[in-house]
Amino acid sequence: AQSVAQPEDQVNVAEGNPLTVKCTYSVSGNPYLFWYVQYPNRGLQFLLKYITGDNLVKGSYGFEAEFNKSQTSFHLKKPSALVSDSALYFCAVRDMNSGYSTLTFGKGTMLLVSP
Amino acid sequence: ETGVTQSPTHLIKTRGQQVTLRCSSQSGHNTVSWYQQALGQGPQFIFQYYREEENGRGNFPPRFSGLQFPNYSSELNVNALELDDSALYLCASSLTRFDTGELFFGEGSRLTVL
Numbered sequence: 001a002q003s004v005a006q007p008e009d010q011v012n013v014a015e016g017n018p019l020t021v022k023c024t025y026s027v028s029g030n031p032y033l034f035w036y037v038q039y040p041n042r043g044l045q046f047l048l049k050y051i052t053g054d055n056l057v058k059g060s061y062g063f064e065a066e067f068n069k070s071q072t073s074f075h076l077k078k079p080s081a082l083v084s085d086s087a088l089y090f091c092a093v094r095d096m097n098s099g100y101s102t103l104t105f106g107k108g109t110m111l112l113v114s115p
Numbered sequence: 116e117t118g119v120t121q122s123p124t125h126l127i128k129t130r131g132q133q134v135t136l137r138c139s140s141q142s143g144h145n146t147v148s149w150y151q152q153a154l155g156q157g158p159q160f161i162f163q164y165y166r167e168e169e170n171g172r173g174n175f176p177p178r179f180s181g182l183q184f185p186n187y188s189s190e191l192n193v194n195a196l197e198l199d200d201s202a203l204y205l206c207a208s209s210l211t212r213f214d215t216g217e218l219f220f221g222e223g224s225r226l227t228v229l
Binding site: 036042046051104106107 | 121156160163170173215216217218221223225
């Protein structure tokens with residue numbers, strides 16, 4: 001079975017500084033990787049995905065992620081953090097089962113951006 | 116294009132009761148998945164419906180059941196509610212059951228079991 005790990009429960013960064021939220025994965029076969037964001041009492045919003053191609057993936061709201069096959073990582077990044085980026089971030093991997101596919105999520109990382 | 120919509124947004128039940136949650140999938144999507152997100156956790160896969168049949172299930176007991184209708188909307192039913200069933204229930208739709216792209220999520224239904 002596929003899995004993802006988010007080693008940090010919380011990441012703190014000052015507004016204007018670059019941010020990184022870490023994710024490592026374990027898959028058999030080709031990895032299909034995703035980042036979602038969740039604001040308080042809301043559903044999940046899609047940020048970006050890696051299916052194939054360039055290792056640097058650009059997504060919504062200025063976020064990007066770097067796919068590294070040798071390190072089995074898919075870290076989320078942003079060059080300059082905003083206070084409004086404060087939210088819960090989930091890394092996920094497509095789990096291709098027999099007959100269906102689902103997303104398997106990490107436990108999430110809370111990003112806090114201070115003014 | 117309409118997104119995924121869920122109802123109700125919040126509800127409170129007591130232990131032993133039954134609950135039904137509803138979801139309308141995104142236009143053009145024939146596959147609906149349900150997830151449970153307990154407080155402080157990532158979403159956990161409950162089951163998936165494709166063309167009105169359950170075609171995949173996570174590690175949830177049979178008292179969690181569902182339906183999908185011809186218009187691809189879906190229901191999640193939970194019988195004999197337990198305190199641990201308190202969670203945010205998320206519905207997600209995708210183009211097909213083997214889609215490798217993203218899932219589109221609704222805002223969720225927050226269930227509190229007392």
